[in-house]
Amino acid sequence: MRNMIVKSYTQTIGSDRTWKEDEGFQMYPYSDKIVGGKEHLAVTMFRGTADWFYMYKYKLDESISVNLIFEYNASKKIFYQSDLYLTINETSYKDQQLLEKLATYGKDRAWLQDQSKKVAEQYILGTWFKNGSSRYSLKNLGDMKIEYNKLIEE
Template identity: 90%
Template sequence: MKKHLKQFLWLSPFLLFALYWLGIYWSLRNPMEEIVYSENGGIMRNMIVKSYTQTIGSGAPWKEDEGFQTFPYSDKIVGGKAHLAVTMFRGTADWFYMYKYKLNESTSVNLIFEYDASKKIFYQSDLYLTINETSYEGQQLLDQLATY
């Protein structure tokens, strides 16, 4: 009996650590919550999930004192004429993604996607065409884009 008690006492810190780790991991219900935890989480964040800024290949680290930060995706993920960046806010998962595709030197198609953490939805919030720093939306966008 004493042998089993000693084994249990010896293993209990490891079991508690494993249960704590599983509790955190199971509380992350979707990929966006995992991303938030990877950047803003506590001590266990680096053991559970890889940092999002590492995943997207951004060389910029998350700065603890900033309210929000924008991180570009690496050229290995998107490159050439495409540019993708994510803007993350401290303490919330309400982030937005900016995608830009250059048609030529002065013309680009720009899309903005947002993630609403309270509703748990990811949606496109804006689409516009920029030609020589002039933006076009709606039917004007389609008319201008027809030339390309």
């Protein structure tokens, strides 16, 4: 059953990787047809749980990226943005420092809000609703909730 669910989901996101039963977790990148260019998105699945972890990276420059982390907690039925930060040469910046550094690239809180919604609603959930499960949609999430990081909700 686990292999069927994973295979269905990996096909939905355009990944040809298969689940290896001896691994505790595995990462599956989204196809360049869904997200590409300066963007990279991958989902990490853990053995024994339906909680999934999504890592999105937007490259502003060769050594500078904006990183958005989303998680799905199956027991609480919540899809939430657990973190966002800017990385410059392996140094991470959050909160106000993130906004200040981002401004030097012509980006602001509104851009972070747009990127966060695009990643969550178009790339992650939108792809699933379009290619995987038509039972739900962005207008009908059932009992699932979406929450965004407090920095972009201010």
